Amino acid sequence: MAEDKSGFETIAGTARSRRELLKAGGSTLALAAVGTVAAPAVLRAQAPTVKIGGIGPLTGALAYNGNQAKAAMQFAIDDANAAGGIKSMGGAKLELLFGDAESRPDVGAAQVDKLAEAGVCCLVGAQSSAISLATTQAAARFNLPQVVDVGTADQIVQRGLPNVFRFSPGTARSVAEGIANLNTLNEQAGKPVKTVAIVHEDGPFGSSMARLLQEKLPSIGMNVVETISHPTPQRDFTNIVLRLKNARPDLVMPSHYINEFILFARTIRQQRFAPKAIYSIFGGGASNIKFVRENQDAAQFVIDTNHWYDPRKPASQALARKVADAKLDLTYDIMVAYGATQVVIDAIEKAGSADRAKLIETLSTQTFADTVMPYGPIKFVGGDNTGSHLVNLQVRGDKIEVIFPKEYATIDPVFPFPDRS
Incomplete structure (x- = not known):
């Protein structure tokens, strides 16, 4: 290259x-x-090349997520090209141009300017709420559609920007789903959880998540006894875990990005803090095989409500093989970025054009039937994908298993945790 x-x-x-x-x-x-x-x-003799822009953090604190997502976007584009390219445009081939946001919103916005000038027709990205808020705003200046893969803050789709389309579910809907699933698990176990502590990163993602959890948890009989915020990156969780030990909550609900989630879980184990369960909504690490592989003891039985693909689909199985052949981790970053890129490619096919205005119209009005995700028909209403939803995952041994909903479950849940002291 x-x-x-x-x-x-x-x-x-x-x-x-x-x-x-x-x-x-x-x-x-x-x-x-x-x-x-x-x-x-x-x-x-050649059909025109259609340029798709990818945006995300290849360096900085979120580099792992961004590099995973970039690989997935390329997989999706390679698959489409191998299948004949954009047939409605005479077999036009797709090309990925990717801008490194460096884990910073301002840099992400600057990269959007460069990608727009390079002639991309659409953006996919940017693996975090803070970066997505900046990049979608920047893209609006160029009438450039952006399909946000992972960006849960609801502000992303609440600003009235017609160029913004979020593929995965936002915070409000995800919290409602995660709370309902938690309530089901707790009731089935005889309601062992009565008190909760929330630990969250202080950006748009974690702050909005904590606010909603504080509002919703009392409705299922759970009292919030601590809410603790921290910056990203956070280098030491010792004092935070000591506060949790003093508060003695039955349940801990963390909302971090992956590096902080791993460090937090390790500190919990090192400090011999043993809540009845750790249950997250977009926890950042509990759905990541890297976390399991490198911290298996600290990871055991942790439950996450998160993005995951539908393993029954042939396209999902093919993606898993590609990821293994590339010696990458099979993470939700890959799954969601691949699915979001599938939607962009389908939109270009339906529009029969790489014109930005036509793509915005197509994404706004058309229904997209299938991706690797366990979604219903994909329809963007006010920029939000109404067909998206999450699943519950639990670390068991050296694997990440689906425990809920039942139709996707690969194993029964363990809740509350067995004695881990």
Whole structure:
């Protein structure tokens, strides 16, 4: 791979400089011949290339998530190209241009400017609420549609921006679903959980999650005894865990990104704090095999309400094989980014065009039937995908198992936890 001056990756050898062509032809006349005779013959035989922009953090605190998502976007584009490209555009091939947000909203917004200038027709990304809020706002200036893969803050779709489409569910709907599932688990176990502590990152994602949890948990008979916020990144959770030990909640509900979730779970184990359960909604690590592989003892029985694909679908099984062959972790970042890119590709096919306005209209009005996710028909209403929903996952041994809803479950839940002291 080579990198052009705009900072986006391009295939090495596909572009040649004027100097190289002069050397090859030996004269200005030879260069003119290359430009006016050879090139049109080649171009006439090829369908146009459609550029899709990817946006996310390849460096910084969220680099793991961003690199996972980028790989998934490329998988989806490769699959579409292998299947014949965009048939409604004469078999046009797709190309991914990806901008590194560096885990910072301001950098993400600046990358959108570059991607728009590079001619992308649509954006997919950006793996966090804070970055997505900035990139969607920047994209609006160019009438550039963005399909947000992972970005749960409801402000993303509440600003009236017609170019914004969120593929996965937002905070309010996810909290309602996660609370209902928690209530079911607690009732089935004889209601062992009566008190809860919330620990959350202090950005748009964690803060909105904590606010909703504080409102909703009393409705299922659970009293919030502590709410603790922290920045991202957070390097030490010792004092936070000591506060939790003093509060002695039955249940801990964390809302972090992956690095903080892993450190938090390890600190809980190191400090010998043993709540009856750890249950998260978009917890950040409990649905990540990297967390399980590297911290199996701390990870055991942790429950998460999160994105996950439908393992019964052939496309999901094929994706899992691609991920294994690439020696990547099979995470929700990959699943959701792949599914969001599938929707973008389908929208281009339905529109028969890479025109940004036509794509916004298509995403706003059409229904998209199938992706790797366990979603119903995908319909964007006010920018939100009304067909999206979450599942409950639990770490068991060295695996992540689906425990709820029943139709997707691979194992029965363990709730409350067995003695882990």
